Amino acid sequence: MASYDLIVIGSGPGGYVCAIRAAQLGLKVACVEGRKTLGGTCLNVGCIPSKALLHATHQLHEAEHNFEKMGLGVGKPKVDWKAMLAYKDDVIGQNTKGVEFLFKKNKVDWIKGWASIPAPGKVKVGKDTHEAKHIVIATGSESASLKGVEVDEKTVVTSTGALELGKIPKKMVVIGGGVIGLEMGSVYARLGSQVTVIEYLDRIIPGNDGEVAKTFQRLLKRQGMEFILGAAVQGAEKLKTKVKLTYKLRKDDSEHTLDADTVLLATGRRPYTEGLGLDALGVELTKGGQIATDKRYATNIEGVYAIGDAIDGPMLAHKAMDEGHALAEILAGQAGHVNYGVIPGVIYTHPEVASVGETEESLKEAGRAYKVGKFSFMGNGRAKANFAADGFVKILADKETDRILGAHIIGPYAGDLIHEICVGMEFGAAAEDIARTCHAHPTYSEAVREAALACGDGALHA
Numbered sequence: 533m534a535s536y537d538l539i540v541i542g543s544g545p546g547g548y549v550c551a552i553r554a555a556q557l558g559l560k561v562a563c564v565e566g567r568k569t570l571g572g573t574c575l576n577v578g579c580i581p582s583k584a585l586l587h588a589t590h591q592l593h594e595a596e597h598n599f600e601k602m603g604l605g606v607g608k609p610k611v612d613w614k615a616m617l618a619y620k621d622d623v624i625g626q627n628t629k630g631v632e633f634l635f636k637k638n639k640v641d642w643i644k645g646w647a648s649i650p651a652p653g654k655v656k657v658g659k660d661t662h663e664a665k666h667i668v669i670a671t672g673s674e675s676a677s678l679k680g681v682e683v684d685e686k687t688v689v690t691s692t693g694a695l696e697l698g699k700i701p702k703k704m705v706v707i708g709g710g711v712i713g714l715e716m717g718s719v720y721a722r723l724g725s726q727v728t729v730i731e732y733l734d735r736i737i738p739g740n741d742g743e744v745a746k747t748f749q750r751l752l753k754r755q756g757m758e759f760i761l762g763a764a765v766q767g768a769e770k771l772k773t774k775v776k777l778t779y780k781l782r783k784d785d786s787e788h789t790l791d792a793d794t795v796l797l798a799t800g801r802r803p804y805t806e807g808l809g810l811d812a813l814g815v816e817l818t819k820g821g822q823i824a825t826d827k828r829y830a831t832n833i834e835g836v837y838a839i840g841d842a843i844d845g846p847m848l849a850h851k852a853m854d855e856g857h858a859l860a861e862i863l864a865g866q867a868g869h870v871n872y873g874v875i876p877g878v879i880y881t882h883p884e885v886a887s888v889g890e891t892e893e894s895l896k897e898a899g900r901a902y903k904v905g906k907f908s909f910m911g912n913g914r915a916k917a918n919f920a921a922d923g924f925v926k927i928l929a930d931k932e933t934d935r936i937l938g939a940h941i942i943g944p945y946a947g948d949l950i951h952e953i954c955v956g957m958e959f960g961a962a963a964e965d966i967a968r969t970c971h972a973h974p975t976y977s978e979a980v981r982e983a984a985l986a987c988g989d990g991a992l993h994a
């Protein structure tokens with residue numbers, strides 16, 4: 533048993549950032565993690581491994597479709613699935629060991645095992661009970677279940693099973709046209725699977741800009757993915773060699789079936805707080821099962837805090853990281869703060885999709901007068917040279933003041949390009965501020981400047 537200023541439960545992006553920053557600010561810190569490696573869902577079975585597979589399969593796509601156009605004759609590329617998975621596992625290892633190294637460097641103790649909170653100020657792991665002035669719950673989330681669809685992580689999988697399928701499926705059905713469904717769906721589509729996405733709503737990526745969603749669907753279709761929208765999945769029946777999926781079209785209630793070798797369930801995630809003893813402790817939850825916190829991440833129990841996917845807000849690693857960082861500062865007596873109006877969201881397909889701030893839909897709903905500056909990557913020299921001219925940048929600015937309210941990018945490196953807008957928004961920039969900033973030529977980021985110009989006197993290369 534040991535005594536700490538802070539014990540963080542969970543070593544995902546929220547937890548490990550909180551632990552490291554608190555230690556850097558002088559607190560005596562431990563982090564409890566029951567997995568064999570640190571890093572939580574993100575590093576072990578989420579963001580990082582999926583990006584490795586997205587990277588590998590994008591290279592495959594380039595070799596298959598664009599190498600010859602550039603005079604590169606390397607023959608038909610072959611996929612060694614086992615080797616690709618080994619590459620992905622190596623990437624996971626490098627990253628999880630990186631967090632372990634940072635824990636050692638910053639003197640954060642890793643308490644191995646699964647934690648519960650038997651009483652305020654106490655954390656139990658195995659037979660040991662440790663004391664802590666502050667306890668932070670950063671236990672993340674798990675895949676939400678769907679009635680009639682039983683996950684076995686072999687033929688009916690969540691994102692976890694989708695990262696280590698025994699073989700590349702011939703036919704894959706993805707339930708849910710959200711981030712996980714489209715990222716993992718496009719991995720397998722590039723590997724040659726026939727991928728069909730079944731989405732409950734009449735559009736994909738709900739919450740994102742509608743125009744971006746339409747373009748995105750069109751581009752994914754061009755890459756071979758199929759979409760059934762407005763459909764409610766009724767069940768998945770496991771037969772000898774395949775899975776039979778039943779769904780109803782919402783418009784006419786008609787029932788249909790679809791066969792697949794693999795079904796990926798990607799209909800959202802829910803907070804993971806099992807085994808913590810929150811009930812007995814009396815921790816308040818929201819109606820959605822999230823841990824209820826105030827603006828300083830405090831729960832209703834003195835000294836117990838919560839961050840990341842376990843609380844309200846978008847389930848994004850970087851949102852959790854920022855909360856972990858801010859809470860560490862608060863616990864160290866500083867003024868930690870997260871600006872929830874400027875949290876980018878990225879979908880790492882090809883092309884990438886990135887967004888920040890308001891959408892046209894949310895501005896219309898709020899009745900706010902806005903203007904749109906849009907620029908297509910077709911007018912960007914670098915994008916044309918690199919076979920990456922699909923997509924556009926769209927900046928939304930206040931009609932009167934020109935202040936940037938949001939931005940939506942579908943195109944090459946959208947996930948990186950969006951940050952220029954994020955910094956601008958943090959500084960209360962007007963579109964003209966971006967438009968008057970010199971951007972290196974030839975870069976993709978010129979498209980961002982052009983969209984900013986389009987908010988004023990017009991783009992130059994349109």
Ligand code: NAI
Pocket residue numbers: 579678707708709710711712713715730731732733736737738763764765797798799800801846847848849877878879880
């Ligand atoms: P999501 O919320 O992004 O998408 C779920 C989709 O499933 C929605 O389009 C929803 O309308 C649909 N759906 C719900 N019930 C359905 C049903 N019964 N039948 C058909 N469709 C149904 O959730 P997803 O993709 O599972 O991701 C979970 C979380 O993880 C999200 O919050 C996401 O932001 C996060 N994530 C973020 C990534 C990133 O930042 N690149 C990567 C992967 C996950």
